[in-house]
Amino acid sequence: MADGEQLIPINIEDEMKTAYIDYSMSVIVSRALPDVRDGLKPVHRRVLFGMNELGVLSNKSHKKSARIVGEVLGKYHPHGDTSVYDTMVRMAQEWSMRYQLVDGQGNFGSVDGDSPAAMRYTEARMKKISEEMLSDIDKETVDYSLNFDDTLEEPTVLPTRVPNLLVNGASGIAVGMATNMAPHNLTEVVNGITAYINNRAIEVEELMQHITAPDFPTGGTIYGYDGVREAYKTGRGRVVMRAKANFEEVNGKECIIVTEIPYQVNKADMIKKTADMINDKKIEGISLIRDESDRNGMRIVYFLKKDAVPNVVLNTLYKHTALQSSFSINNIALVNGRPEMLNLKDLIVHFVEHRHDVVVRRTKYLLRKAEERAHILEGLIIASDNIDEVIKIIRASSNADEARTKLIERFELTEIQAKAIVEMRLRQLTGLEQDKLRSEYEELMETIADLKDILSNEDRRMQIISDELLEIKEKYGDDRRCEIDYSGGTLSMEDMIPDEAVVITISHAGYIKRTPLSEYKTQSRGGVGQKATTTRDEDFSEYLFVGTNHQYMLFFTQNGKCFWMRVYEIPEGSKASKGRAIQNLISIAPDDKINAVICTQDLKDEDYVNSNYVLMATKKGQVKKTSLEQYSRPRSNGINAITIKEGDELLTAKLTTGESEVMLALKSGKAIRFEESKTRPMGRGASGVRGITLGGPLDEVVDLVIINEPKEETVLVVSENGYGKRTYVDDPETEEAVYRITNRGGKGVKTISITEKTGNLVAVKAVNDTDELMIIKKSGVAIRLSLDQIRTMGRNTQGVRLVNLKDGDSIAAVAKIAIDEDQLNDGSEPQDDESPDQPQNSVNDK
Secondary structure (H helix, E strand, O other), X not given: OOOOOOOOOOOHHXXXXXXXXXXXXXXXXXXXXXXXXXXXXXXXXXXXXXXXXXXXOOOOXXXXXXXXXXXXXXXXXXXXXXXXXXXXXXXXXXXXXXXXXXXXXXXXXXXXXXXXXXXXXXXXXXXXXXHHHOOOOOOOOOOEEEOOOOOOEEEOOOOOXXXXXXXXXXXXXXXXXXXXXXXXXXXXXXXXXXXXXXOOOOOHHHHOOOOOOOOOOOOOEEEOOHHHHHHHXXXXXXXXXXXXXXXXXXXXXXXXXXXXXXXXXXXHHHHHHHHHHHHOOOOOOEEEEEEOOEOOEOOEEEEEOOOOXXXXXXXXXXXXXXXXXXXXXXOEEEXXXXXXXXXXXXXXXXXXXHHHHHHHHHHHHHHHHHHHHHHHHHHHHHHHHOXXXXXXXXXXXXXXXXXXXXXXXXXXXXXXXXXHHHOOOHHHHOHHHXXXXXXXXXXXXXXHHHHHHHHHOXXXXXXXXXXXXXXXXXXXXXXOOOEEEOOOXXXXXXXXXXXXXXXXXXXXXXXXXXXXXXXXXXXXXXXXXXXXXXXXXXXXXXXXXXXXXXXXXXXXXXXXXEEEEEHHHOOEOOOOOXXXXXXXXXXXXXXXXXXXXXEEOOOOOHHHHHOOEEEEEEOOOEEEEEEHHHHOOOOOOOEEOOOOOOOOOEXXXXXXXXXXXXXXXXXXXXXXXXXXXXXXXOOOOOOOEEOXXXXXXXXXXXXXXXXXXXXXXXXXXXXXXXXXXXXXXXXXXXXXEOOOEOOOOOOOEEOOOOOOOOOOEEEEEEEOOOEEEEEEEOOOEEEEEEHHHOOEOOOOOOOEEOOOOOOOOOEEEEEEEEOOHHHHHOOOOOOOOOOOOOOOOOOOOO
């Protein structure tokens, strides 16, 4: 160790804390956060001040960017040239700044994310509005500090007349905090500031009548107002932005035309990612994307497929692409060197305080200069009144110092006045010039009185601030670019999915799909049918029902578990497609399978879920009724719906109102009818009570039917060999019960005459003449029948042939489709016709 040196032991933890705090404060104060007064970070302020010092004004010719960067780098900002040039580039980009501060010439990048040309190629100068930010800087309006090498001085803040922090916003990441402030419309901001000046007690809500919302340079639409309101009141909020789009027909094709995109969205990246999603089938309905943007404006064209619905495709784009994005407002700025979260009024208050300070300091400067000039003029006037004697004294003096001394002694002048007299030019001895001196002095005295009045009268100072702001608004104010959709809100999936009728098919091997109902065509009784699905060897379509895209689905498995899904979440497929394995959609155990599905309305509606019930039946004849409310909050891994006894399995589940009648049918051809009220509501964990007594060890329940109108409805029964019939529940002529009401748990009565020709009973449905029947065979062939073609018969008959079956084929599933008869007559698409006040049941279709 050298002489005079010593080691000082320190605690490394204390040293780390101190060093990190010093670094943090340096980043916060000197790099990342804007000053609340002029809205600039140090690098922005240095670029503008450097350009001003270099004389690169708006009315002068452009200078090379490298020249400007060198000026700023060498004098004020000792960091990398990239940081200075990137800052200057951003201030010149019309898609980055709401009001550009730099006038760039050359390639300054693009909204597609293209890099600007190197600084040696581009040129720049100040914008006129930037000069307003530096106005009066030479009048001691702001404090100066020494630059990095203490050789020059730079301003600590600009005396800006423009409320830059509000109109251009700011963003930056410091240590432990970040700022993200939205740009606004200058006209609105000035109106808001003048409203505050006129009423200092004004509330944020009242200010929002003037400053309605952020105004982004790229335009677009602000979708929803809650985030804006929150940001203005607290300083933090999330503003949702949407692209501006419309529909056009281009070369006979329907197109979506996007003319404005959200702020800070890279157009090229957005188009590329959208194209990738189209290729991956994540977005449907778009055949081609073409970017037709040019110097006249932005134009992105999305060509739609023939069957695409423009609104649906547009909402899908909003949901999955950057055509809708959000801007998280976080109004943190430096106030007296300390970071603070600021609401809308705080931002305005601090700007007005800064302008007030600038006006006071400017007025004091002007007053001092005016008094100094008046003092000199007083001496010149004295000299002009005694011009002959003054000339005599000066001529008699040997040098200027002697002349000044004699003048001071003779006329009681100050040193400054005497010096001005000695240096006075001969032309000022003319009578005209003497009159000018007196006129200038009188004007100066009026100016001095006015400046003193300004300093003593706060109302006048505030009026000056207001007048200067109105002048700024007159020069640079413009209309809003960004529209506001006050009715907007969180985009839900329903906005993108048309609520159309669909057929949901589940195969025996567990494949599921949804197909538009319109793909199935009505045929005559006895037809062969169309190919409905492509199945693997030994697989067949086992369950089938009709619903709509917006409905909720409850899946019940044979082991008694319940899973929850929306219909539109089921993958769509054509009639001939196989579908998706249901295990990929919901977490079903490997040894379990779906045995029942229920379509419900809104499960978040308390009145709805509390006034409806789920009625379940097992193959061994157990029935159980549970409130729908207990199934309104399923988990992803399912919930227990019913406790299944050994050797039994859940057969079906229906949605009821609690006041219906229930019919259970057995494979052996027996059926029982009892009132639903005979079954009391139970919890999800219960196993239920006996509903029907089986006819033997091989017998089992094939279906459960809910009857709401016994005098109008008929019961359809279908056997596995394709025979079926309709039988009235109550005889419409005699009003006697064909299926008598008994107590729950009985053996039931014959509903179809089972023979070798008919085969066992496979389905029972409650139907009427306006319904249609969908029958699907184990071979995968589907046929659709109008039920008015099937006549009613007695209970103890075998029925008529409904479907022609080939050797070895049999019926796998049966469903009814309720149809509005008027719609059929009009040739329009059939729709689900169940009344809205009745629960919508599944079609369990074994």
